[in-house]
Amino acid sequence: MALHKKIPLYQRFADQLATSIRAGVLQPGERVTSVRIASQQHKVSVTTVVRAYELLESRGIIESQPQSGYFVRQTSKPGDLRKSPPSAAESRQSSEVDVSRLVLATLKTIQQDGKIPLASPYPNPALFPTARISQYAGKIMRDVVQTSVFDDLPPGHPDLLRQIARRYLETGMNVGPEEIVITIGATEAINLCLQAVAKPGDTIAVETPTFYAMLHAIERLGMRALEIPTDPHTGIDIDALAERLKTQPVAACMVMPNFQNPLGFQMPDSHKQRLVELAGQYDLPLIEDAVYSELHYGSAHPTSLKSYDTKGLVLHCSSFSKSLTSAYRVGWAMPGRYRAQVEKLKFLNTLSTPTVPQRAIAEYLTKGGYERHLRRVRRHLAQQRDLMRHFVLRFFPAGTRVSEPEGGYILWLELPATVDAMELYRRCLDVGITIAPGRIFAASNRYSHFIRLNYSYAWTAEIEQALKTIAGITAGLM
Amino acid sequence: MALHKKIPLYQRFADQLATSIRAGVLQPGERVTSVRIASQQHKVSVTTVVRAYELLESRGIIESQPQSGYFVRQTSKPGDLRKSPPSAAESRQSSEVDVSRLVLATLKTIQQDGKIPLASPYPNPALFPTARISQYAGKIMRDVVQTSVFDDLPPGHPDLLRQIARRYLETGMNVGPEEIVITIGATEAINLCLQAVAKPGDTIAVETPTFYAMLHAIERLGMRALEIPTDPHTGIDIDALAERLKTQPVAACMVMPNFQNPLGFQMPDSHKQRLVELAGQYDLPLIEDAVYSELHYGSAHPTSLKSYDTKGLVLHCSSFSKSLTSAYRVGWAMPGRYRAQVEKLKFLNTLSTPTVPQRAIAEYLTKGGYERHLRRVRRHLAQQRDLMRHFVLRFFPAGTRVSEPEGGYILWLELPATVDAMELYRRCLDVGITIAPGRIFAASNRYSHFIRLNYSYAWTAEIEQALKTIAGITAGLM
Numbered sequence: 005m006a007l008h009k010k011i012p013l014y015q016r017f018a019d020q021l022a023t024s025i026r027a028g029v030l031q032p033g034e035r036v037t038s039v040r041i042a043s044q045q046h047k048v049s050v051t052t053v054v055r056a057y058e059l060l061e062s063r064g065i066i067e068s069q070p071q072s073g074y075f076v077r078q079t080s081k082p083g084d085l086r087k088s089p090p091s092a093a094e095s096r097q098s099s100e101v102d103v104s105r106l107v108l109a110t111l112k113t114i115q116q117d118g119k120i121p122l123a124s125p126y127p128n129p130a131l132f133p134t135a136r137i138s139q140y141a142g143k144i145m146r147d148v149v150q151t152s153v154f155d156d157l158p159p160g161h162p163d164l165l166r167q168i169a170r171r172y173l174e175t176g177m178n179v180g181p182e183e184i185v186i187t188i189g190a191t192e193a194i195n196l197c198l199q200a201v202a203k204p205g206d207t208i209a210v211e212t213p214t215f216y217a218m219l220h221a222i223e224r225l226g227m228r229a230l231e232i233p234t235d236p237h238t239g240i241d242i243d244a245l246a247e248r249l250k251t252q253p254v255a256a257c258m259v260m261p262n263f264q265n266p267l268g269f270q271m272p273d274s275h276k277q278r279l280v281e282l283a284g285q286y287d288l289p290l291i292e293d294a295v296y297s298e299l300h301y302g303s304a305h306p307t308s309l310k311s312y313d314t315k316g317l318v319l320h321c322s323s324f325s326k327s328l329t330s331a332y333r334v335g336w337a338m339p340g341r342y343r344a345q346v347e348k349l350k351f352l353n354t355l356s357t358p359t360v361p362q363r364a365i366a367e368y369l370t371k372g373g374y375e376r377h378l379r380r381v382r383r384h385l386a387q388q389r390d391l392m393r394h395f396v397l398r399f400f401p402a403g404t405r406v407s408e409p410e411g412g413y414i415l416w417l418e419l420p421a422t423v424d425a426m427e428l429y430r431r432c433l434d435v436g437i438t439i440a441p442g443r444i445f446a447a448s449n450r451y452s453h454f455i456r457l458n459y460s461y462a463w464t465a466e467i468e469q470a471l472k473t474i475a476g477i478t479a480g481l482m
Numbered sequence: 483m484a485l486h487k488k489i490p491l492y493q494r495f496a497d498q499l500a501t502s503i504r505a506g507v508l509q510p511g512e513r514v515t516s517v518r519i520a521s522q523q524h525k526v527s528v529t530t531v532v533r534a535y536e537l538l539e540s541r542g543i544i545e546s547q548p549q550s551g552y553f554v555r556q557t558s559k560p561g562d563l564r565k566s567p568p569s570a571a572e573s574r575q576s577s578e579v580d581v582s583r584l585v586l587a588t589l590k591t592i593q594q595d596g597k598i599p600l601a602s603p604y605p606n607p608a609l610f611p612t613a614r615i616s617q618y619a620g621k622i623m624r625d626v627v628q629t630s631v632f633d634d635l636p637p638g639h640p641d642l643l644r645q646i647a648r649r650y651l652e653t654g655m656n657v658g659p660e661e662i663v664i665t666i667g668a669t670e671a672i673n674l675c676l677q678a679v680a681k682p683g684d685t686i687a688v689e690t691p692t693f694y695a696m697l698h699a700i701e702r703l704g705m706r707a708l709e710i711p712t713d714p715h716t717g718i719d720i721d722a723l724a725e726r727l728k729t730q731p732v733a734a735c736m737v738m739p740n741f742q743n744p745l746g747f748q749m750p751d752s753h754k755q756r757l758v759e760l761a762g763q764y765d766l767p768l769i770e771d772a773v774y775s776e777l778h779y780g781s782a783h784p785t786s787l788k789s790y791d792t793k794g795l796v797l798h799c800s801s802f803s804k805s806l807t808s809a810y811r812v813g814w815a816m817p818g819r820y821r822a823q824v825e826k827l828k829f830l831n832t833l834s835t836p837t838v839p840q841r842a843i844a845e846y847l848t849k850g851g852y853e854r855h856l857r858r859v860r861r862h863l864a865q866q867r868d869l870m871r872h873f874v875l876r877f878f879p880a881g882t883r884v885s886e887p888e889g890g891y892i893l894w895l896e897l898p899a900t901v902d903a904m905e906l907y908r909r910c911l912d913v914g915i916t917i918a919p920g921r922i923f924a925a926s927n928r929y930s931h932f933i934r935l936n937y938s939y940a941w942t943a944e945i946e947q948a949l950k951t952i953a954g955i956t957a958g959l960m
Contacts, residue, residue, distance in 0.1 A: 012660060049794060054822045108829050111635055138623035145616035156811075157589055182490060188666055188832040195831060203704070204682050224830040226681070316527065333634075333836050344532045351586050352702040353673060354666040354832060358811050358839070 017048060018056035022065050025076055036066055036074040058105065068105075098207045098228035099447040101219050107444050110429075114438050120470045121458060123438035125265070127413055128460040131381050132329045133368070141364035156356030158347045160186025160336070163366035168336060171369065175297075175305040183338045185347050186357045190295050193321035193337035194221045194258070196353060200345040201289040201319065202227060202255035209248065209257040211240045213416070213445035213454070215265040215293065218258045222447070229447035230254060236407055236416075239264065239271035242278050249286050256289040262306045263296035266416040266445055266456045268409025270306050280312040289342070291319045296412040298327040298378055301386040306411070316341030324365055326412075327378060332361035385413050385460060392459040395468060399475035401482060413460035419453045423481045428455065431477050437470045495526060496534035500543050503554055514544055514552040536583065546583075576685045576706035577925040579697050585922050588907075592916050598948045599936060601916035603743070605891055606938040609859050610807045611846070619842035634834030636825045638664025638814070641844040646814060649847065653775075653783040661816045663825050664835045668773050671799035671815035672699050672736070674831060678823040679767040679797065680705060680733035687726065687735040689718045691894070691923035691932070693743040693771065696736045700925070707925035708732060714885055714894075717742065717749035720756050727764050734767040740784045741774035744894040744923055744934045746887025748784050758790040767820065770798045774890040776805040776856055779864040784889070794819030802843055804890075805856060810839035863891050863938060870937040873946060877953035879960060891938035897931045901959045906933065909955045915948045 024030060037045065042053045057074050060066045066074045114121050159165065165181035172179040187193040194217060202208060204226035210218050212231035222229050230248060233241045240259055248254060259279070261271040271279075283290045292309045300306050310320040319342060323335030334357065339346040368374065392415055396406050403420035419425065429441040442451025455474075461467065502508060515523065520531045535552050538544045544552045592599050637643065643659035650657040665671040672695060680686060682704035688696050690709035700707050708726060711719045718737055726732060737757070739749040749757075761768045770787045778784050788798040797820060801813030812835065817824040846852065870893055874884050881898035897903065907919040920929025933952075939945065 050819050051794060051821050058822065104826055104830055108636075108826065135624075138620075141623060142616075142620040145620060146613075158586075191833040192831070220830045224827065316529065331836065331838065333832075333834065341527065341529050343529050344536065348582055348586065349702065352582055352698045353670070354811075355669040356811065358809065360809065361836070 013048060014052045014055040015059060017046065017052060018059045021056065022060060025065055030076045032076050034076050035072070036076065038073055058109070061105070061109070098230040101223040101227075101229050101447045103216055103219050103444050103447070104223055106441075107216050107220070110438070110440060110444065113433055120437050120466065121461065122467075122470060122474075123440040123456070124458045124460075125414075125440070126330055126458075127326055128462065129330060130462070131384065131460065132331075133373075133377055134329045134331055137329055137332070137364050137368050140367040141360050144360050144363050144367070156359045156362075158185055158350045158356065160184065160357060161359055161362040161366065163370075164334075164362040167366045167369040171374070174375075177308065177311045179310075179338060183340075183343065185337050185339065185343065185350055186362060187323075187335045187337055187350060188354055188357055189325055189333045189335040190293060190321050190323035191217060191220075191335070192350070192353065193323070193335045194218070194291060194293060195224060196346045196349040197289075197291050197319035197321060197337050197339055197342065198222070198227070198256060198258070199225055199349055200339060200342040201291075206255035207253065209245060209254050210447075211259055211264065211267075213266055213442070213451055214258070215260055216444045218260075218293070219444075219447055221258070227255070231446060231448060231450075232257075234264075234267065235269070236267050237269050238275055239267075239269050240279065242275060242282060245279075246282055249282070249288065254286075254288060256291055257283065258291040258293070259309070260293040260296070261309055262294060263299060263409060263411035263414075265296070265412065265414055266407070266440075266454075268407045268412055268414060268416065270300070270302075270410045273307055276307060276309055277312045280309055280318065283317050284315050287317070289317055289319060292321065294320055294322040295326045297322070299382060299385060299413065300411040301382060301389070302410065310338060310340075313340060319346070327381070328365065328368070328374070332365060334361050334365055382411075385411075388413065388459040388463065389415070391463050392457065392471075395471050396457075396475075399472050401475065401479045404478075413458060415457045415459055417455050417457065419455065419478055420482050421453050423453045423478055425451070425453055425455050428474070428477055428481055431481075432474055435473060437473060439474060491526060492530045492533035493537065495524065495530060496537045499534065500538060503543055508554045510554050512554050513550075514554065516551055536587070539583070539587065576708040579701040579705075579707050579925045581694055581697050581922050581925070582701055584919075585694050585698070588916065588918060588922065591911055598915050598944065599939065600945075600948065600952075601918040601934070602936045602938075603892075603918070604808055604936075605804055606940065607808060608940070609862065609938065610809075611851075611855055612807045612809055615807055615810070615842050615846050618845040619838050622838050622841050622845070634837045634840075636663055636828045636834065638662065638835060639837055639840040639844065641848070642812075642840040645844045645847040649852070652853075655786065655789045657788075657816060661818075661821060663815050663817065663821065663828055664840060665799075665801075665813045665815055665828060666832055666835055667803055667811045667813040668771060668799050668801035669695060669698075669813070670828070670831065671801070671813045672696070672769060672771060673702060674824045674827040675767075675769050675797035675799060675815050675817055675820065676700070676705070676734060676736070677703055677827055678817060678820040679769075684733035685731065687723060687732050688925075689737055689742065689745075691744055691920070691929055692736070693738055694922045696738075696771070697922075697925055699736070705733070709924060709926060709928075710735075712742075712745065713747070714745045715747050716753055717745075717747050718757065720753060720760060723757075724760055727760070727766065732764075732766060734769055735761065736769040736771070737787070738771040738774070739787055740772060741777060741887060741889035741892075743774070743890065743892055744885070744918075744932075746885045746890055746892060746894065748778070748780075748888045751785055754785060754787050755790045758787055758796065761795050762793050766795065768796045770796055772798055772800040773804045775800070777860060777863060777891065778889040779860060779867070780888065788816060788818075791818060797824070805859070806843065806846070806852070810843060812839050812843055860889075863889075866891065866937040866941065867893070869941050870935065870949075873949050874935075874953075877950050879953065879957045882956075891936060893935045893937055895933050895935065897933065897956055898960050899931050901931045901956055903929070903931055903933050906952070906955055906959055909959075910952055913951060915951060917952060 039053045043050045067077050068074050165184050169179045169181045198221045207228045207230050208222050209230045209232050211234040232245050294308050310318045320338040337346050405418040407416040425441045432439050440456040442454030445451055517531045521528045545555050546552050643662050647657045647659045676699045685706045685708050686700050687708045687710050689712040710723050772786050788796045798816040815824050883896040885894040903919045910917050918934040920932030
């Protein structure tokens with residue numbers, strides 16, 4: 005494709021600047037010329053400069069500092085980047101959020117270079133029955149030539165609403181189709197739910213570490229994140245949250261109670277119940293991200309916060325993207341007492357979710373086989389977890405600690421405290437391996453010696469070799 | 483479907499209340515019990531009450547007043563609802579926006595009852611080559627079983643980006659694929675562009691009347707609308723806008739320069755150029771909605787604001803939903819100097835736009851035939867405009883004035899000033915006809931004697947009869 009062959013202006017501009025930096029024209033820590041001045045000096049558009057700087061940032065050559073612009077990165081020497089572990093005191097203050105740039109840059113490295121996707125947040129698409137769902141979609145498209153936008157209006161297609169309600173019933177939760185609003189993936193569901201309950205400037209309690217989609221939602225709406233300590237086995241510290249609620253206004257709390265990304269825990273039922281009760285005391289909306297709930301390794305389906313909710317305070321968000329197919333981007337919200345606002349915001353945000361994907365998934369669910377598919381996937385993922393943990397513990401330097409996920413497909417690694425995970429991320433990139441650096445899982449500057457790995461892909465010698473390589477680089481950075 | 487057969491609680495509650503109102507328990511103008519109190523009194527959830535009130539509002543039995551709650555509607559008597567025409571003085575003040583509820587209610591009446599869709603904002607889907615595009619989609623789905631989310635990341639699929647750029651070139655505009663960000667329809671494009679240039683509380687200049695999607699974007703982000711007088715033939719009054727810019731801060735201006743919804747005008751090139759120059763003077767971002775540009779009746783493709791833009795201030799938004807297929811919800815933005823922000827906001831808002839629809843449309847555009855398809859559609863719509871104008875002028879009472887659209891498929895009617903278009907809307911609904919009431923085209927309470935009609939549907943005796951019926955009800959309301 006010609007598009008990819010010619011080098012765009014912004015990239016040439018970035019390469020020039022990188023050369024100057026390597027030549028020592030700009031020293032580590034020095035401020036890079038502002039976007040406006042650079043645009044004038046080099047007679048290129050502001051957009052070109054911004055994109056060039058973003059590219060250099062994704063390559064780790066410069067870094068942005070809020071409100072101050074771009075600076076040449078300090079080169080890291082072993083030992084000099086040691087961070088103290090997050091203390092309880094730190095989390096008493098809420099933070100502005102700006103992680104999306106780094107997340108998008110990380111995802112694009114996977115997209116552009118077809119690297120080994122250990123950094124991926126998505127499950128291996130080979131696990132999905134996408135071919136069968138696409139057959140249904142094809143048939144629906146042939147039959148319904150004149151799809152009208154009216155078929156797509158919120159809350160969504162009645163067949164899919166009913167099938168989702170039926171699936172909840174099978175997993176032990178009583179939900180009416182009329183409680184559900186279909187969205188573009190769980191991403192939109194979380195965004196709409198947060199916008200329904202809080203306004204710009206408000207403080208939102210999140211787990212720490214937390215899935216960056218939560219931070220994105222907060223960033224998108226100009227809110228602030230209050231990070232609540234979160235236990236790797238039992239989840240958010242409910243006492244710590246209760247303490248904060250006593251002393252400061254919190255507009256909502258966002259949690260992932262089952263197989264949290266990145267920690268992998270399943271909150272005990274007693275904790276789920278206590279959290280919902282606490283929320284009831286303060287009339288605090290709880291936004292629950294349940295996208296991994298179907299991927300449990302234990303025999304029983306985990307409960308959700310929603311099932312303990314008697315006051316309509318839980319806004320439950322989920323999607324089919326982690327359990328059935330990520331190609332269709334079909335998610336949903338069950339916003340409890342905020343349903344009317346969420347439906348309106350859905351209409352304002354993207355008008356509608358296309359009908360064909362909704363109907364194709366409804367057809368798959370009607371025909372049966374979802375539970376059988378899930379059992380196969382769960383078995384595969386549980387085996388993969390064991391393999392990945394085994395090799396990490398074998399290859400990685402002493403002092404490395406590894407999570408024990410009870411569902412999902414994500415492993416969280418704490419490396420020896422002197423290892424700079426951003427530097428590790430960049431060095432891995434140089435040899436064709438992507439990993440997710442810990443920094444993207446917090447609003448404040450934490451988890452600098454943590455990384456996240458995806459174990460959903462079929463086990464190969466290549467993956468094993470990649471783990472060895474990461475372990476070797478890690479040892480070199482200690 | 484069982485889902486539709488049982489009457490939901492909120493609907494039963496609404497029916498009870500409607501009976502009380504008809505029985506005179508509550509009189510016109512009286513306040514309806516507040517949501518909270520009603521919930522306690524009737525032992526139903528707050529959500530049930532809210533949905534019941536919304537239903538009654540959509541039926542025209544009660545109406546909401548900002549900050550005050552719901553009131554029983556005044557019954558209209560001929561002559562007592564005369565509104566003075568919008569004066570220049572009124573538009574000096576910006577307004578809070580809350581029209582989406584009425585718009586969604588209007589669209590749902592079309593969806594639920596299969597009424598004659600004269601109220602529809604969408605083109606007749608029978609005009610689209612959807613079957614052919616679906617064939618491509620089917621083939622893509624079969625070939626690419628393992629679609630990965632990485633294929634969908636912003637800015638969008640490279641094939642589609644290139645085809646869109648090529649199409650602009652054919653219509654006389656030089657655009658690079660790298661300037662484009664794919665979105666979920668033009669709706670998301672407009673939302674992201676507005677969020678990229680303005681913040682909650684900011685004032686946004688809009689045409690009046692304006693397409694309600696503009697008002698939705700303003701409402702969604704908690705901004706204020708400043709309505710600028712707009713000429714039915716030449717578009718937004720640039721002198722009036724210049725006057726406002728001198729005296730008050732305006733964060734952006736949203737316009738539809740070609741075949742504006744609802745007026746149908748094509749701004750003269752000289753006006754487009756002046757508007758872009760004025761924006762340059764004030765560094766004012768211009769959000770351009772171009773969704774109807776392909777549907778011109780004249781031989782030349784209309785120019786866009788973007789083609790006069792040398793400073794990157796025009797954020798151009800469009801989609802295939804009005805010209806090729808509305809089933810796929812594929813739109814795009816060309817945000818000029820705000821490209822990086824819009825791409826980031828796209829990522830935050832809905833993560834990605836599914837690949838298959840993007841690739842299917844790209845395939846259609848590659849194979850050719852788009853221009854031939856468009857020529858056929860334009861010819862059809864120009865004929866339909868003449869038919870619809872002919873019958874409106876023949877049936878409607880003296881004093882009715884009709885727009886002369888130069889493209890698109892929408893007619894704007896000014897009825898005699900004593901006619902209450904909301905009452906007309908409701909009475910038409912009772913006999914199975916939907917029309918769009920003028921009130922949804924302004925933030926402030928204007929256009930109370932205007933309606934909008936869609937003429938994209940194939941001409942039938944039924945449509946002719948519907949126009950006669952609307953005309954008859956109109957005469958009765960004078």
